[in-house]
Amino acid sequence: MKRTLFDDDHEAFRDTCRAFVDRHLRPAQEKHIANHEFGRDMWLEMGKQGLLGLSIPEEYGGSGVDDPRFSLVLAEELSKLAFAYSSCVGIHSDCVAPYLVDLCTTEQKERWLPRFCTGELVTAIGMTEPSGGSDLAALKTTAVRDGDDWILNGSKTFITNGYSADLVLVAARTSPEKKARGITLFAVEAGMPGFERGRKLDKVGQPEADTSELFFADVRVPAANVIGEVDSGFVYMMQRLTTERMGSAVNNLSHARQILDETLEYVRERKAFGQPIGSFQANKFRLAELVTSSEVAQAFVDACVLEQVEHRLTPVDAAKAKWWTAQVQNEVLDACVQLYGGYGYMTEYRVARAWQDARVSRIWAGSNEIMKELIGRDLGL
Numbered sequence: 001m002k003r004t005l006f007d008d009d010h011e012a013f014r015d016t017c018r019a020f021v022d023r024h025l026r027p028a029q030e031k032h033i034a035n036h037e038f039g040r041d042m043w044l045e046m047g048k049q050g051l052l053g054l055s056i057p058e059e060y061g062g063s064g065v066d067d068p069r070f071s072l073v074l075a076e077e078l079s080k081l082a083f084a085y086s087s088c089v090g091i092h093s094d095c096v097a098p099y100l101v102d103l104c105t106t107e108q109k110e111r112w113l114p115r116f117c118t119g120e121l122v123t124a125i126g127m128t129e130p131s132g133g134s135d136l137a138a139l140k141t142t143a144v145r146d147g148d149d150w151i152l153n154g155s156k157t158f159i160t161n162g163y164s165a166d167l168v169l170v171a172a173r174t175s176p177e178k179k180a181r182g183i184t185l186f187a188v189e190a191g192m193p194g195f196e197r198g199r200k201l202d203k204v205g206q207p208e209a210d211t212s213e214l215f216f217a218d219v220r221v222p223a224a225n226v227i228g229e230v231d232s233g234f235v236y237m238m239q240r241l242t243t244e245r246m247g248s249a250v251n252n253l254s255h256a257r258q259i260l261d262e263t264l265e266y267v268r269e270r271k272a273f274g275q276p277i278g279s280f281q282a283n284k285f286r287l288a289e290l291v292t293s294s295e296v297a298q299a300f301v302d303a304c305v306l307e308q309v310e311h312r313l314t315p316v317d318a319a320k321a322k323w324w325t326a327q328v329q330n331e332v333l334d335a336c337v338q339l340y341g342g343y344g345y346m347t348e349y350r351v352a353r354a355w356q357d358a359r360v361s362r363i364w365a366g367s368n369e370i371m372k373e374l375i376g377r378d379l380g381l
């Protein structure tokens with residue numbers, strides 16, 4: 001079924017994204033894997049090609065586009081190469097950008113946004129802590145007022161872009177007695193004394209992504225780096241998680257569909273018992289199921305994207321899209337590994353890497369269980 005949510009401008013932009021992936025990312029992928037990050041040169045190249053500031057107002061060097069479909073087209077094309085690329089770029093351009101655009105003062109925007117668009121200022125967001133990520137309201141990092149500054153203490157973990165970020169949005173407790181209503185967001189910048197990074201974490205998948213621990217020991221953060229209102233951080237995060245979850249949903253399906261298409265080619269060529277393995281009825285039926293489930297999921301996600309374009313997507317529908325696509329993605333990729341046989345277990349094969357890369361989609365940005373909790377609450381249960 002033809003997808004109807006994109007017009008000619010989106011498709012022209014898709015060509016630009018594909019060209020960037022083919023010219024710049026694909027040839028360097030093995031280096032990115034070895035380095036556990038894709039490096040500043042890639043961020044700068046993306047900035048040069050206008051790929052980083054799509055939603056940033058033009059006066060700050062962005063494209064000023066109020067249409068999430070452009071970002072989603074980029075995310076789809078990045079996911080097709082490897083899940084890590086859309087994760088890292090998505091954190092910067094789709095997760096952090098709305099905080100900076102919606103909540104920052106003019107002075108803060110002037111300070112950060114032009115370099116955000118060029119790739120000179122890479123960003124991350126630190127919500128999760130070693131003691132827990134699902135229960136955000138229970139976070140333990142603290143910030144205590146000291147004159148015009150705040151003194152930040154605590155740590156974050158599993159932070160995408162954490163090792164290379166120049167600016168990290170950090171959620172910290174500012175009014176302990178107010179629980180969820182006592183959390184504030186701070187822009188912590190590279191070089192602030194007391195702000196240290198741990199190692200790049202060694203993950204099951206997504207080796208191209210830099211994922212790190214962050215430590216804050218008496219970091220003096222000026223009041224000029226508070227994002228939005230003091231004690232409003234939890235509400236800000238809840239409001240923006242919908243966008244992050246839609247980004248995840250789009251990436252999940254694009255990633256799975258790419259590998260499914262590659263698998264379809266493989267099973268047409270690979271033979272056993274004198275015939276293509278795709279022609280055995282068991283495999284043909286399995287592939288029919290996978291194509292059906294990914295296309296049906298795509299129809300729901302595309303409908304959610306159109307709701308997002310109209311600014312009326314609900315957090316509950318985003319939660320449905322996020323957990324369901326993570327489920328479909330993992331089922332599709334597991335089946336693809338099976339269809340590749342022993343080669344499917346070799347990391348030199350894209351299918352094996354994709355399978356490893358995908359496992360986290362049921363965990364991060366709100367696990368499948370948390371998504372079902374949100375949906376269940378909406379059912380009045």
Ligand SMILES: Cc1cc2nc3c(=O)[nH]c(=O)nc-3n(C[C@H](O)[C@H](O)[C@H](O)COP(=O)(O)OP(=O)(O)OC[C@H]3O[C@@H](n4cnc5c(N)ncnc54)[C@H](O)[C@@H]3O)c2cc1C
Pocket residue numbers: 091124125126127128129131132133134135157158159160161203211360363364365366367368369370373
């Ligand atoms: C590769 C990677 C990148 C990440 N990037 C970032 C990032 O950039 N920024 C950031 O802030 N975080 C990031 N995260 C963290 C991620 O969002 C958390 O891992 C996730 O929210 C789960 O939190 P947790 O790991 O602490 O698990 P926990 O909260 O300890 O949960 C453990 C298990 O218990 C389940 N559980 C928890 N509560 C309930 C409940 N009420 N009902 C049923 N089951 C429940 C969970 O679903 C999960 O299965 C990243 C994680 C990974 C792995």
